[in-house]
Amino acid sequence: SMLAAVDLILASSTAPKALAVLLVHAHEIGYTICLIQMFFIHAFSSMESGVLVAMALDRYVAICHPLHHSTILHPGVIGCIGMAVLVRGLLLLIPFPILLQKLIFCQATVIGHAYCEHMAVVKLACSETTVNQAYGLTVALLVVGLDVLAIGVSYAHILQAVLKVAGSEARLKVFGTCGSHVCVILVFYVPGMFSFLTHRFSHHVPHHVHVLLATVYLLVPPAL
Numbered sequence: 001s002m003l004a005a006v007d008l009i010l011a012s013s014t015a016p017k018a019l020a021v022l023l024v025h026a027h028e029i030g031y032t033i034c035l036i037q038m039f040f041i042h043a044f045s046s047m048e049s050g051v052l053v054a055m056a057l058d059r060y061v062a063i064c065h066p067l068h069h070s071t072i073l074h075p076g077v078i079g080c081i082g083m084a085v086l087v088r089g090l091l092l093l094i095p096f097p098i099l100l101q102k103l104i105f106c107q108a109t110v111i112g113h114a115y116c117e118h119m120a121v122v123k124l125a126c127s128e129t130t131v132n133q134a135y136g137l138t139v140a141l142l143v144v145g146l147d148v149l150a151i152g153v154s155y156a157h158i159l160q161a162v163l164k165v166a167g168s169e170a171r172l173k174v175f176g177t178c179g180s181h182v183c184v185i186l187v188f189y190v191p192g193m194f195s196f197l198t199h200r201f202s203h204h205v206p207h208h209v210h211v212l213l214a215t216v217y218l219l220v221p222p223a224l
Contacts, residue, residue, distance in 0.1 A: 002082045003055070006047045007222035013040040014218045018114035034116040035097040041218065042118055043093040045192070046139075048221065049147045050085030052185055056154040057081075059178050064161045092139050099132050113211055115218075117195075140196055144189065151185060184221050191217035 017037065020026040029037070061069050096118055103125035111120045122132045155178070162174045195214040198205045 002085070003048075003051045006044055006051055009040065010044040010048060011219060011222040013037055013044065014115050014215070018215060018219075021114045029116065034111075034121065035100060038100075038116040038118055038121060039093055039097050041115060042096060043089045045218065046089040046092060046143050047085050048188065049143055050088060052181075052188065053147045053150045053154075054078075054081050054085065055181055056151040056185075059181060060154040060158055063158050063174055063177070088143075092143065095135060099135060103127050103129065103132070112207060114215060117214060119196075144193065144196075148189065155182075180224075184224050187224065188217055188221040191220075 014037075017026075017029065058073060061072050065072060100118075100121060103122070104127040105124055106126040109124060111117070111124070113120050118136055119133070122129050122136070125132075158174070158178065162171055165171055165174065191213040195210065195217065198210055
């Protein structure tokens with residue numbers, strides 16, 4: 001239910017405006033609405049990442065400690081995990097719109113995306129943006145770096161446990177349990193990291209490829 005709620009809000013923050021841009025050419029968006037959309041997109045992307053970590057933990061406990069699953073991940077623990085994911089997403093991303101409001105914007109106010117992406121908005125400013133870029137990079141490294149590390153550790157233990165299981169049928173059952181989760185992880189993190197890195201470090205990627213992947217990582221994981 002936690003994943004469903006995050007997915008619903010994340011998709012609802014992105015899809016309506018993206019469809020309006022593509023279908024009826026409604027290209028304008030108010031500055032305040034843009035900041036609100038940007039906050040919701042990035043905050044709930046962070047929460048989505050946190051939920052994927054929680055799912056990896058659930059898979060680890062289910063496969064490595066199956067007899068203790070209900071005692072380890074009881075409703076109280078799940079509630080605390082959900083609250084931690086929610087609070088982290090809100091606290092880390094509240095500074096985004098606050099810092100953006102301190103910037104000065106000049107003539108160029110065209111965002112090359114179907115939604116208000118943080119770095120795309122920062123690049124429109126004609127004042128100093130070092131603080132915004134540094135904070136955005138720090139948040140991305142904290143969220144993605146720690147979450148990918150946690151997921152990697154969980155799956156390393158799962159793989160170790162699977163290799164000890166005798167019989168190919170049992171192994172296939174375990175891989176089937178984790179397969180859908182791994183697919184969503186790849187679809188979420190790979191395009192997301194590509195979009196993040198090309199915004200900052202590469203200017204040779206075609207713009208339409210960048211926009212497509214930046215939209216994919218927000219809309220495809222909720223659909224899956």
